[in-house]
Amino acid sequence: MDTQTHIQYVKGIGPRRSAQFQRLGVETVEDACFYLPRRYEDRRALKKIVALQPGQLVTIIGEVQMAGVTTTARQKKKMYEVTVSDSSGIVTAKWFHFNAKYMKDVFQKGRKVVLSGQLQTNQYAGWGKELIHPEHEILSGDQEDLIHCGRIVPIYPATEGLSQRMIRGTMKLLIDEFSSQFADVLPPAITDKYKLIPLAQAINNVHFPDKPYDNLDQLNQNASPPHKRLIFEELFLLQVGLALKKQGRHYEEKGVTFNPDGALLGKLQSILPFPLTGAQKRVIGEIKTDMSSPHPMQRLLQGDVGSGKTVIALAAALIARENGYQAAIMAPTEILAEQHQLKLHHLLEQLELRAALLTGEMPAKLKRAAAEQIESGQAQLIIGTHALIQTEVKFARLGLVIVDEQHKFGVAQRLTLQKKGGQGENIHPDLLVMTATPIPRSLALTVYGDLSLSVLDEMPPGRQPVRTHLRYDKDREKIYQFLRGEVGKGGQVYIVYPLVEESEKLELKAATKMYEHFQKDVFPELNLGLVHGRMSANDKEQVMQAFRRNEISILIATTVIEVGIDVPNTSIMLIEHAERFGLSQLHQLRGRIGRGERPSHCILLAQFPMSVDARQRLQVMVNCSDGFTIAEEDLRLRGPGDFWGTRQSGLPDLRVSQILRDAPLLEIARKEAFSLVASDPHLENHKPLLSAIEHKWKEKLDLLRAG
Ligand code: ADP
Numbered sequence: 288m289d290t291q292t293h294i295q296y297v298k299g300i301g302p303r304r305s306a307q308f309q310r311l312g313v314e315t316v317e318d319a320c321f322y323l324p325r326r327y328e329d330r331r332a333l334k335k336i337v338a339l340q341p342g343q344l345v346t347i348i349g350e351v352q353m354a355g356v357t358t359t360a361r362q363k364k365k366m367y368e369v370t371v372s373d374s375s376g377i378v379t380a381k382w383f384h385f386n387a388k389y390m391k392d393v394f395q396k397g398r399k400v401v402l403s404g405q406l407q408t409n410q411y412a413g414w415g416k417e418l419i420h421p422e423h424e425i426l427s428g429d430q431e432d433l434i435h436c437g438r439i440v441p442i443y444p445a446t447e448g449l450s451q452r453m454i455r456g457t458m459k460l461l462i463d464e465f466s467s468q469f470a471d472v473l474p475p476a477i478t479d480k481y482k483l484i485p486l487a488q489a490i491n492n493v494h495f496p497d498k499p500y501d502n503l504d505q506l507n508q509n510a511s512p513p514h515k516r517l518i519f520e521e522l523f524l525l526q527v528g529l530a531l532k533k534q535g536r537h538y539e540e541k542g543v544t545f546n547p548d549g550a551l552l553g554k555l556q557s558i559l560p561f562p563l564t565g566a567q568k569r570v571i572g573e574i575k576t577d578m579s580s581p582h583p584m585q586r587l588l589q590g591d592v593g594s595g596k597t598v599i600a601l602a603a604a605l606i607a608r609e610n611g612y613q614a615a616i617m618a619p620t621e622i623l624a625e626q627h628q629l630k631l632h633h634l635l636e637q638l639e640l641r642a643a644l645l646t647g648e649m650p651a652k653l654k655r656a657a658a659e660q661i662e663s664g665q666a667q668l669i670i671g672t673h674a675l676i677q678t679e680v681k682f683a684r685l686g687l688v689i690v691d692e693q694h695k696f697g698v699a700q701r702l703t704l705q706k707k708g709g710q711g712e713n714i715h716p717d718l719l720v721m722t723a724t725p726i727p728r729s730l731a732l733t734v735y736g737d738l739s740l741s742v743l744d745e746m747p748p749g750r751q752p753v754r755t756h757l758r759y760d761k762d763r764e765k766i767y768q769f770l771r772g773e774v775g776k777g778g779q780v781y782i783v784y785p786l787v788e789e790s791e792k793l794e795l796k797a798a799t800k801m802y803e804h805f806q807k808d809v810f811p812e813l814n815l816g817l818v819h820g821r822m823s824a825n826d827k828e829q830v831m832q833a834f835r836r837n838e839i840s841i842l843i844a845t846t847v848i849e850v851g852i853d854v855p856n857t858s859i860m861l862i863e864h865a866e867r868f869g870l871s872q873l874h875q876l877r878g879r880i881g882r883g884e885r886p887s888h889c890i891l892l893a894q895f896p897m898s899v900d901a902r903q904r905l906q907v908m909v910n911c912s913d914g915f916t917i918a919e920e921d922l923r924l925r926g927p928g929d930f931w932g933t934r935q936s937g938l939p940d941l942r943v944s945q946i947l948r949d950a951p952l953l954e955i956a957r958k959e960a961f962s963l964v965a966s967d968p969h970l971e972n973h974k975p976l977l978s979a980i981e982h983k984w985k986e987k988l989d990l991l992r993a994g
Pocket residue numbers: 561562563564567590591592593594595596597598723747748851853882
C-alpha cells in the first residue's frame with residue numbers, strides 16, 4: 288500500500304465511505320492528503336455559553352436537552368428546535384429546512400454535540416441565545432472525540448451524507464498511516480532558502496495543526512508554514528514542468544530558420560503613415576530573434592486594444608514571405624478578417640505581397656479559388672476565420688501562424704492550424720498568438736507559462752482618453768441630445784446591444800427593433816445602420832464600408848464589433864444593458880473609441896434589476912481605463928476558472944494553490960524552477976523531482992502546449 292492506493296482498500300474505510308469521498312474528488316490516499324480543510328475551528332478552550340456575546344461566530348459543546356418540530360411564535364413557520372446546555376447556560380438551535388427523521392436520529396436527548404454559527408438573540412423569547420442553521424457535530428463521548436475537540440479542528444468542504452466527523456476520522460486514519468511516505472522531492476537548497484518544512488510534516492499539520500503551527504489566523508488564511516510548504520510544492524512542480532516543456536521544445540522541435548534581415552521591413556516602415564512606437568520596435572526585435580532561431584517561435588503578444596498589434600503581425604508575415612514561406616492570420620470573426628484585409632490591402636500592394644481571404648461565408652466559388660491559391664503557393668499571406676483550419680484547406684508552405692484575438696479561440700483550433708505547417712517537410716511553423724485581453728501576470732505564468740511573452744505597453748501617440756459614464760433609463764433624452772450634438776459636429780456613434788448566445792434570435796429581434804425605433808422615432812434626420820452576426824458577410828461589409836465613409840452616423844451593433852473594428856472618427860459608444868456584459872467584454876468594446884482626434888465618451892446605460900456583481904463591474908469601468916487593472920479585477924470577481932470560459936483556458940487544476948491569492952509564492956516558484964532547469968536541463972541530478980512532475984502534470988502539460 289502506498290500513496291497511490293485507492294482509499295477503498297485501506298483498512299477501516301471500505302467501498303461505501305470511499306464512494307462518498309469520490310464525490311469530493313478524492314480517490315487515492317494522495318488525493319485525500321491534498322484535500323485541504325476550508326477553515327479551522329479552535330476547540331482548545333471553548334467559552335462557556337454564559338460568556339458568549341451575540342453577533343460573534345461561536346462554537347459550543349453541550350448536551351441535548353430537548354429536540355423536536357415546533358412552529359415560530361409569530362408566523363407559525365415550521366422549524367426543528369434543539370436546546371443544548373453546558374453547565375453555564377442554554378442555547379437554542381433552529382433549522383427551518385430539515386429532514387425530521389434525520390434530525391430525530393441525530394439530536395437524541397443527552398447526546399454531546401458541537402454547534403457552531405453566528406450567535407443571535409431572540410427578543411420574542413426573553414432575549415434567549417439562538418443559533419440559526421448552525422453547523423453541528425455529535426461527539427461519541429469516548430477516546431475518539433480527541434480528534435474532534437480539545438484542539439484546532441479542521442472543517443472540510445463537505446458533501447451530503449458525509450459529516451465533518453466522518454471526513455475528519457477518515458483523514459486522521461489516512462494521515463497517521465501514510466503521511467510519512469510522502470518523500471521530499473524539492474532540492475534542499477530551495478527548502479533551506481525559503482525555510483520550507485518537510486512535506487510529511489506539512490501534510491500532518493495542515494490537517495491536524497499542532498504546535499508550533501497553531502496560529503489560527505494564519506491557518507484560516509492558508510498562510511501557515513504547512514500551507515506554504517504545500518502551495519510552494521504544487522506551484523514549483525508546475526513551473527518546472529513548464530520550463531522543461533519550453534526548453535524541450537526549444538531543443539527538439541525543428542522549425543524554420545528565417546533570415547530576418549531582408550529589405551521588406553525597412554520598406555514597411557517607410558510606407559507606414561506613422562513611425563512605430565518604441566514598444567512596437569522592441570517587440571518586432573523579439574520576434575526577429577525568435578524567427579531566426581532553428582526552433583519554432585512560441586510567442587504570446589499582449590497589447591491592450593488599440594496598441595497596434597496588426598503592424599507587428601504584418602512585420603512577422605513579411606519575414607516569412609522574404610524567406611519563401613506563407614503566413615496565415617486567423618481572426619475570430621468575418622468582419623475582423625475582412626477588415627484586416629481591407630486595411631492591409633493598400634500596404635500589401637506596395638509591398639508586393641499577394642494576399643488571399645478565406646472565410647466561411649464566402650460564396651463557394653470564391654472559397655474554392657482562395658483554397659487553390661493557398662495550395663499552389665500563389666497566396667503568400669492568408670487572412671481568414673476558423674475556415675482556415677477546415678481539413679480541405681492545404682497550404683503550400685506555411686511557415687508562420689498568427690492567431691489574432693487569441694481569447695476567442697479554443698485550444699484545439701489553434702493546434703489544428705499549427706499542424707498545417709510545412710506539410711511534407713515535417714516542420715513546425717512559428718506561432719505568434721496575439722491577445723488584447725490583458726492576462727493578469729499570475730494567470731499568464733500559469734496558463735501560458737511555456738510561451739515567451741511580449742508586451743506592447745505603449746499606446747500610439749495622440750490617443751484621447753475615453754471618459755466613461757454610468758447612466759440609467761431616466762437619462763435617455765439627455766443622452767440622445769448629446770449624440771445628436773456630436774453627430775452635428777461631424778462625429779460618429781456606436782450603439783451596442785448585448786447578444787447572449789442562448790437567446791440569439793430574441794435579442795437580434797430586439798436589436799433590429801431598436802434600430803427601427805431609433806431611425807423612425809429618435810433620429811429621423813440622421814442616417815443609421817445596423818450590423819449583427821446573422822447578416823450575410825456581404826451585407827455586413829456594405830454597412831461597415833458606409834460607416835467608414837461616414838455615410839452612416841450612428842451604427843447600431845451587436846457585440847460583433849467587440850474586437851478589432853477600427854473607425855477612428857467614432858467618438859461615442861452607448862452600451863445598452865451594460866449590466867449584462869462581462870468586464871473584459873466592456874473593456875474590449877470601449878477600446879473601439881478614443882482612436883482619433885475627438886474627445887471620446889463611453890456611456891454605460893444600465894437597467895434594473897442589477898446584481899451586486901454587475902454594479903461592481905460597471906463601477907470598475909467608470910473608474911478605470913487600464914486593461915491590466917480591469918483584468919485583475921475581472922479575475923478577482925469571477926475567479927480564474929471562469930476567466931475565459933473555463934476548460935478552454937487550459938488552466939491546470941491546482942489542488943492547494945490559488946493563483947491570485949498565492950501570486951507572491953508563484954513568482955518565487957517560477958524563478959527557482961526556471962533557474963533549476965537552466966542548470967540541469969534534463970533534471971539528471973533531480974530524478975525524484977522529475978518523476979513527481981511526470982506523475983502530476985504529464986497530461987495537463989500536453990494540453991498547455993497549445994498556448
Ligand atoms: P490592436 O492592437 O487593437 O489590434 P491596431 O493594430 O488595430 O490595434 O491599431 C489601432 C490603430 O492604431 C490603427 O488605426 C493603426 O493604424 C494605428 N497605429 C498602429 N501603430 C501606430 C503607431 N505607431 N502610431 C500611430 N498609429 C498607430
